[in-house]
Amino acid sequence: xxxxxxxxxxxxxxxxxxxxxxxxxxxxxxxxxxxxxxxxxxxxxxxxxxxxxxxxxxxxxxxxxxxxxxxxxxxxxxxxxxxxxxxxxxxxxxxxxxxxxxxxxxxxxxxxxxxxxxxxxxxxxxxxxxxxxxxxxxxxxxxxxxxxxxxxxxxxxxxxxxxxxxxxxxxxxxxxxxxxxxxxxxxxxxxxxxxxxxxxxxxxxxxxxxxxxxxxxxxxxxxxxxxxxxxxxxxxxxxxxxxxxxxxxxxxxxxxxxxxxxxxxxxxxxxx
Numbered sequence: 509x510x511x512x513x514x515x516x517x518x519x520x521x522x523x524x525x526x527x528x529x530x531x532x533x534x535x536x537x538x539x540x541x542x543x544x545x546x547x548x549x550x551x552x553x554x555x556x557x558x559x560x561x562x563x564x565x566x567x568x569x570x571x572x573x574x575x576x577x578x579x580x581x582x583x584x585x586x587x588x589x590x591x592x593x594x595x596x597x598x599x600x601x602x603x604x605x606x607x608x609x610x611x612x613x614x615x616x617x618x619x620x621x622x623x624x625x626x627x628x629x630x631x632x633x634x635x636x637x638x639x640x641x642x643x644x645x646x647x648x649x650x651x652x653x654x655x656x657x658x659x660x661x662x663x664x665x666x667x668x669x670x671x672x673x674x675x676x677x678x679x680x681x682x683x684x685x686x687x688x689x690x691x692x693x694x695x696x697x698x699x700x701x702x703x704x705x706x707x708x709x710x711x712x713x714x715x716x717x718x719x720x721x722x723x724x725x726x727x728x729x730x731x732x733x734x735x736x737x738x739x740x741x742x743x744x745x746x747x748x749x750x751x752x753x754x755x756x757x758x759x760x761x762x763x764x765x766x767x768x769x770x771x772x773x774x775x776x777x778x779x780x
Contacts, residue, residue, distance in 0.1 A: 511598035511627055511676070512541040513607075514589045516581045520549035523723065525557050527608035534611065536566055538623070539600070541592065545570040545585025568592055579691035586682055595680035598627055602674040605723050606716065613722060615715035622713060632677035633709045634701065636669030637716045644718040644728070646735040652745040656698070656752045663762060668710065670698045670752055677704070695751040702759040 513535065519525055535542055544567055551558055551571060561567045570585045589599050610619035626633050642650055653671050660668045671694070685703040689696050701708065721728035735741045757763050 509594070509597055510538065510540045511600055512543060512589060512593055513539045513600045513602065514543045514545075514585055515602065515604050516545045516547075516578070516585055517604065518547040518550055518578075518581070520547070520553040522554055522557070524604050524608070525554065527612075527723075528604060531604075531608060531611060540597075541568055542566055543568050543570070543585050543589040543592065545572060545581045545588070547572050547581060548574045548576065577692040579689075579693045579696040582696045583686065583689055586686060590679055590683045590686060593679035595678065595683070597679045598629075598676055599679055599682060600674070600676050601682075605719050606673050609717075609719035609722050610715040615717075618713065619715045622711065622715075626676045626711070629676070629709065630678065631707050631709050632675065632681055632704045633711055634669065634672055635674040635676075635711050635713050635716060636667070636672060638712040638714050641712075641714050641717045644732075646718075646732045646741070648736060648738075648742045648745055649718075652742070652749050656749055659753070659756060663756070663760060664705070666710070668701055668705070668708075670701055671749060672697055672701065673716065675700070681707075691751070691755075693751050694748045695755055698752040698755045699759060702755060 517524070544561065546558065546569055548571075558569075561569055568588060570588045572581050572584060576584075586601070593599060610616065622635065626635075653669075656670045657667060660666065660670060681704065685700060688703055689699050691699055718728070718732075720726070721731050724731070
């Protein structure tokens, strides 16, 4: 059985829509269905594209209401994929910009090789960035996401790309964790990994390099310097990633304990 692809889709300015049309034949060759979760601004500002997608049975659309947040968009389109897929079908949860970059650059064959490999697996698989891929990102991206990664390494002695952009799992696995997800923000990403962690395979890949310069048609060095010096970009990253820490406390049994005063803890140890 071919897999299905699941894409939260926020594109009111039609930056990504040309890539979607360009990849349409390949998508239909490689997947049974594309589940798209459309943000409300995208629905309002791209009515012709929405009408085109509606008319094509390959695309199954989820329409997010006004005021809904990214985490709610993820959960809604994931529920649509679970409802429409057999339990054993593999689902590719990813972002279209990552897919476009991998397929339309020199990383195409590496991605296709990984696609063939991952579709033969039964456990959940997280594609994550290699050190070489990380080296292409602005420093503020690396520093802020690195804080969350480091906590995972301290807890689990394992590196996890908690702010992930490409996860593959069976529909039954996604159905099993969906009721436990409650984030309205991007914290839904770490919630999912913490719930899947004990069965998760991680696969570092070079094709997850920084995709923005390609997508935006910008010089990579120039854009990296711009983002490094942008306070707005740094604040955006912090707003997105700081909520992740809450989920370590709420979802990780190692941390779901009451704090005690250090001297009291030592006293209790000696009493035993």
